[in-house]
Amino acid sequence: MGDFQVKKQPKKYDAVIVGSGAGGGMAAYVLANAGLKVCLLEAGYMYDPQKNVTQLKNPWDSPRRGASTKLRPFGDFDASYYGWEIDGEPYTKAAGTDWAWWRARMLGGRTNHWGRISLRFGPKDFKRRSIDGLGDDWPIGYDDIKPYYDRIDELIGIFGTNEGLENDPDGIFLPPPKPRLHELFIKRAAEQAKVRVIPSRLSILTKKIKSTTERGACFFCAQCNRNCSVAKADFSSTNVLIYPAIATGNVDVVANAMAREVLTNNEGLATGVSYINKEDMIEYQVTGKVIIVAAGACESSRLLLNSKSQRHPNGLANSSNVVGKYLHDSTGAALGGYLPTLFGRKRYNEDGVGGLHVYSPWWLDNKKLDFPRGYHIEYWGGMGQPAYGFMGGIESMNGKYAVNGVQKEAGGYGKSLKEDYRYFYGASVGMAGRGEAVPREDNLCEIDPNTVDRYGIPVLRFNVKWSDHEVKQAKHMKETFKEIMHNMGAVITWGANDDEKNQYGLAKPGEIIHEAGTVRMGSNAKNSALNSWNQAHDCKNLYVVDGGAFTSQADKNITWTILALSMRASEHIIDELKKNNL
Amino acid sequence: MDRRKSLKLIATGAVAAPAVIAGCTTDDKKTEVAAVDPKFNLDRNPAEIENEKRLLAMDKFFTDHEMVTIAILSDIIIPKDDVSGSATDAKVPEFIEFIVKDMPDHQTPLRGGLRWLDMQCVTRYNNAFKDCTKEQQIELIDLIAYPKKAKPEMAQGVSFFNKMRDMVATGFYTSQIGVKDIGYIGNTVNQWNGVPDDVLKQYGLSYTDKELKECISFDKNP
Numbered sequence: 091m092g093d094f095q096v097k098k099q100p101k102k103y104d105a106v107i108v109g110s111g112a113g114g115g116m117a118a119y120v121l122a123n124a125g126l127k128v129c130l131l132e133a134g135y136m137y138d139p140q141k142n143v144t145q146l147k148n149p150w151d152s153p154r155r156g157a158s159t160k161l162r163p164f165g166d167f168d169a170s171y172y173g174w175e176i177d178g179e180p181y182t183k184a185a186g187t188d189w190a191w192w193r194a195r196m197l198g199g200r201t202n203h204w205g206r207i208s209l210r211f212g213p214k215d216f217k218r219r220s221i222d223g224l225g226d227d228w229p230i231g232y233d234d235i236k237p238y239y240d241r242i243d244e245l246i247g248i249f250g251t252n253e254g255l256e257n258d259p260d261g262i263f264l265p266p267p268k269p270r271l272h273e274l275f276i277k278r279a280a281e282q283a284k285v286r287v288i289p290s291r292l293s294i295l296t297k298k299i300k301s302t303t304e305r306g307a308c309f310f311c312a313q314c315n316r317n318c319s320v321a322k323a324d325f326s327s328t329n330v331l332i333y334p335a336i337a338t339g340n341v342d343v344v345a346n347a348m349a350r351e352v353l354t355n356n357e358g359l360a361t362g363v364s365y366i367n368k369e370d371m372i373e374y375q376v377t378g379k380v381i382i383v384a385a386g387a388c389e390s391s392r393l394l395l396n397s398k399s400q401r402h403p404n405g406l407a408n409s410s411n412v413v414g415k416y417l418h419d420s421t422g423a424a425l426g427g428y429l430p431t432l433f434g435r436k437r438y439n440e441d442g443v444g445g446l447h448v449y450s451p452w453w454l455d456n457k458k459l460d461f462p463r464g465y466h467i468e469y470w471g472g473m474g475q476p477a478y479g480f481m482g483g484i485e486s487m488n489g490k491y492a493v494n495g496v497q498k499e500a501g502g503y504g505k506s507l508k509e510d511y512r513y514f515y516g517a518s519v520g521m522a523g524r525g526e527a528v529p530r531e532d533n534l535c536e537i538d539p540n541t542v543d544r545y546g547i548p549v550l551r552f553n554v555k556w557s558d559h560e561v562k563q564a565k566h567m568k569e570t571f572k573e574i575m576h577n578m579g580a581v582i583t584w585g586a587n588d589d590e591k592n593q594y595g596l597a598k599p600g601e602i603i604h605e606a607g608t609v610r611m612g613s614n615a616k617n618s619a620l621n622s623w624n625q626a627h628d629c630k631n632l633y634v635v636d637g638g639a640f641t642s643q644a645d646k647n648i649t650w651t652i653l654a655l656s657m658r659a660s661e662h663i664i665d666e667l668k669k670n671n672l
Numbered sequence: 673m674d675r676r677k678s679l680k681l682i683a684t685g686a687v688a689a690p691a692v693i694a695g696c697t698t699d700d701k702k703t704e705v706a707a708v709d710p711k712f713n714l715d716r717n718p719a720e721i722e723n724e725k726r727l728l729a730m731d732k733f734f735t736d737h738e739m740v741t742i743a744i745l746s747d748i749i750i751p752k753d754d755v756s757g758s759a760t761d762a763k764v765p766e767f768i769e770f771i772v773k774d775m776p777d778h779q780t781p782l783r784g785g786l787r788w789l790d791m792q793c794v795t796r797y798n799n800a801f802k803d804c805t806k807e808q809q810i811e812l813i814d815l816i817a818y819p820k821k822a823k824p825e826m827a828q829g830v831s832f833f834n835k836m837r838d839m840v841a842t843g844f845y846t847s848q849i850g851v852k853d854i855g856y857i858g859n860t861v862n863q864w865n866g867v868p869d870d871v872l873k874q875y876g877l878s879y880t881d882k883e884l885k886e887c888i889s890f891d892k893n894p
Contacts (some may be wrong), residue, residue: 135717142715146859147845151713153770156846161720171717186685196717224766251886268866274877289886310864436871437855442864475859476845485819497746501818503832503837505753508853511841512755515854 096364099376100595103129106363106378108349108393111199112340112649113635113656114384115176115327115335120660122340126376126667129342129376130332131365133385134195135171136345139329144169145316149476157478166479169202169317169326170194178544182551187554190390190600195347198328199386201513201604201649202317204294205445207468208248208326209646210239212257214629218642222462223571224528224559228641229613229622231555232259240655246325247299250291257277258451258646264296266447270440272471272519273448275429279577280450285467285570290449293325293650313474314444323400351397352381352632357399361431361630364602366545378664379672380631383609384656387417387638388535391608392550394619394634395537407609407619407626407634408455414536416529417554423564425571425585426520429578430491433515440473450647461562462648463523464645467570474515474577486583488514519580523567526645528559529607533599554599564594604648624659631672635659639653728771734769738786742768742804748813749840756853764843771839779841785832792829862889 104126107114118130144167149155152166157167163173163467172195183189193198213232218225234260249639252260266289269277278289294314298307306321314324322329335341346368353362353375362377383390391414397406407411452464488510489500498506538551568588575582586596612618615627624639626632635656644651666672712724721753735740746759759765768851772778788811790800797808804812811869816822816829818839866887872878 137717140716146715147714148848148859149851150848153767154774155712155767155773155842157771159720159774161717161723167714171719205768213764214819249888265886266863268879268883268889269869270888271867271875274867274879275875278877289883310862311859378726431875436868436874437857438868438871439858439860439862439864440860441862451698473856473858475856476851476854478842479838479844479848480845482841483834484841485834485835489820499818500820501834501837503749503813503817504751506757507837508750508753515856 096373099129099374101127101129101203101341103127103374103376103378104380105129105380105663106131107382108363109133109199109383109385109386109389109636110197110327110343110353110652111384111386111636112201112327112652114200114382115201115331116635116653116656117382117384117635117660118335118341119331120354120599120657121664122338122616124250124522124664125340125364126664127340128335129344129378131349131376132343132345132592133345133348133368134199134345136195137196137198137328138333139169139172139202139317139319139322139326139365143319144229145313145319146311147316153400155476155478163201164315167313167316170200171196171474175201179549180541180543181549182538182541184551184553187553187555188598189238189554191550192600192603193386193389193603197343198326198332201325201327202369203315204649205316205647206294207445207449208291208293208325208650209451209466209644210261211235211644211646211651212255212259214257215642215644215646216392218463224462225642226394226529226610226612226617227612228619230263234622235651235654235658239650240610242650242653242657243323246293246297246330247295247301247305248291248293248414248650249296251289251291253288261291263291264299267296267442268291268445270442270472270660271435272432273446273469274517275578276429276469276471276521276574277448279574280467282577283570283573284453285450285574286453287450290446292443292445294443294445295323296443301332305330308443310439310441312441312444322459344376346548347386348545349393350545352383352403353377354397354399354406354629356401358399360406360629363562368545369569376623379667382663383632383634383638384636386636387605387640388550390634390636390638391535392537394609396548407628407632408654410615410617412529412610413618413619414532414550414608415531415534416610417527417533417552417605418527418601418607419533419599420604420647421525421527421556421560421563422522423567423585423588424520424522424597425568425575425582425595426470426518427575427583428487428514428517428582429519429580430517431579431605432517433491433517434494435473437473437516437657441475446470459566461559461566463526463528463559463563465523465563465567465646466577467521467567471519481561484510484514486561486639506524506654518567519578520569520577520585521574523564523571524602524647525560525563525567525645526643528557529610529642530557531613535608552600556596556599558592561590561593561596564588564596568594604643606637606640606643606648609634610641611639612641623662625654625662630666633663634657635648686706695698704869727770732769733772734783738783739765739769741786741789744802744809746840746843748809749837750844753787757849759840759844761806762772762844764840764847766848766852767843768839771843777792781832781835782839785828785835788828788832864888865890
């Protein structure tokens with residue numbers, strides 16, 4: 091073989107997990123605590139929230155003052171390594187497709203910097219086809235997953251309130267934080283528009299929880315996106331699942347490990363994973379009794395499609411030909427501006443938690459509307475920490491409004507300008523919708539026949555378009571937001587000039603970073619890849635526990651459901667191993 | 673951060689690890705894995721360390737002449753006043769020098785704008801901007817600082833000055849001096865007990881009984 095070697099890891103694992111985000115982290119946690127030996131492969135850097143710290147840093151601790159870079163796109167303090175563009179790891183798009191693909195490359199994946207918005211699916215969300223004839227029903231219902239949501243609520247901790255809403259189920263909640271000033275204005279204005287506003291549901295500990303002594307309560311620095319190095323008070327896979335799993339002694343983490351292929355034997359069973367170590371560019375193979383794929387919906391489908399063999403000529407777990415298909419992201423449309431009532435406002439510490447204190451769950455009946463699925467509304471505003479870009483474009487404001495009673499000429503400089511910045515600071519306000527798209531077979535990612543990444547692994551080519559359903563939903567979002575802003579007396583400065591030509595400001599698919607559907611579960615092996623246990627129809631010792639498994643995604647961010655399903659699938663694995671079924 | 677406050681929160685269980693929070697003062701560098709340069713007092717992954725090293729190793733972009741001009745402009749835009757120091761006090765020119773290396777798209781507009789400004793001054797006063805009198809400098813600035821009043825032939829200058837204003841504001845208000853000036857007092861251990869009573873009163877707002885019952889509250893007089 092010359093000097094090119096494939097090194098085989100000698101240790102035989104019970105489970106090899108590809109990906110350490112919400113799904114992979116939960117699987118590692120459950121299996122390790124049950125005594126199983128786990129190898130956790132992560133394509134990104136090793137990362138330790140206790141050592142890799144940006145929390146409580148000041149704006150001046152970064153010479154670029156928190157500006158975005160290619161290596162950290164949501165800002166210099168954000169806890170995400172990489173994002174939209176990774177050198178040497180390209181992807182392509184079919185003509186007419188405008189897809190944006192987010193890939194965090196670090197232990198814990200996106201759970202380090204995500205918004206902590208943790209929403210259970212409701213009963214309707216599993217049965218959408220039965221309701222509106224579009225897409226497909228899940229093979230499971232709310233009752234199948236409710237016990238796991240309950241356990242996740244208690245294991246991980248979440249704040250919110252029980253509102254008795256049919257499709258936004260009650261949970262086991264810690265107390266939410268009181269609304270901020272702009273949120274009180276929003277609440278009043280939204281209620282005038284007959285839009286319900288309730289406390290948000292975020293996986294942040296407003297109180298210590300019984301399930302662990304390792305995590306403290308939130309101290310309201312509003313920096314969840316930097317990950318809570320100090321108190322572990324918010325959910326990241328890293329703080330809450332992976333490091334505790336490592337502490338059991340049953341988990342070996344291999345970072346900088348890009349999975350190339352899931353290996354199978356002549357019987358078609360999964361035997362292990364072949365991966366390349368990005369640091370030394372050496373090829374490895376690791377074996378396990380069970381292979382759990384949790385690399386993120388698109389990466390997982392890529393891995394399966396690239397795992398061709400005689401028994402799986404169409405890719406692993408893909409006799410149905412659906413792997414890579416039915417790709418959907420949340421819809422997103424937003425607008426913002428400022429609230430003149432808040433000019434010259436008193437200063438106090440308004441940080442709160444790292445996210446919204448209130449939100450609006452979907453409040454209407456789609457049967458009475460011209461689009462089939464709903465959306466929730468997220469709100470923001472107020473006195474944020476200064477960062478790169480602070481109060482840019484003040485010349486569009488300081489000529490329009492009298493500053494402390496004095497009408498000025500727009501623009502300017504000097505002591506007068508300093509006064510203007512102080513006067514207008516903290517008055518910004520905005521809102522965004524996050525809605526459910528209808529999964530379609532022809533929205534997909536597939537293997538690009540012409541392109542490999544720097545490791546020689548064939549890359550994905552995306553082919554995704556919004557349909558009229560999503561465009562009409564975005565139109566409704568904008569109309570609703572304008573009404574709320576108007577009721578508040580707010581001035582809209584961006585996001586108000588839309589029409590069909592720009593799809594009502596609908597974010598490009600992928601931009602909301604809630605990809606799902608590409609390895610979907612279903613009861614019919616002819617049109618689904620997984621059964622109701624996240625287990626591949628075609629390969630019983632292969633499980634997929636990330637967003638790929640989702641038959642549809644609801645008007646709710648998918649992380650909480652990923653966690654619940656992964657817990658459930660992991661216990662199924664333990665059970666099946668005990669019965670010698672795998 | 674106030675040590676007494678942080679110790680108190682440890683006692684109430686708000687934080688997990690006293691050892692970690694002990695390292696959490698604003699000027700503490702001990703908790704940090706050594707970064708590429710003390711300038712970068714925040715987590716950097718290996719690719720970032722390489723990138724920052726590359727940036728810091730670059731020759732300076734602005735000439736001495738340009739830097740002096742930038743300093744004068746910065747202090748015209750944000751001078752010292754009763755509340756806080758000036759842009760140069762806050763090291764805004766140094767920030768601008770770094771940022772044009774980090775974001776090369778800024779280089780041409782700024783270099784070109786500075787030259788445009790100098791040419792305007794040479795034409796009127798026979799001196800580059802930095803060598804004009806204070807009155808001459810202000811006279812020129814007044815022609816480009818007010819977008820709605822400026823003459824059409826000054827449009828490029830207006831564009832340049834808008835950009836300088838934004839740059840200086842970013843550099844200033846993200847400095848220690850500027851954060852204090854603008855009145856942002858977050859980024860610390862806190863107990864969020866809602867909007868202060870006097871502020872609620874000011875806007876005629878109040879929390880509902882439901883909110884008062886369900887939301888987390890902290891003793892106002894612990």
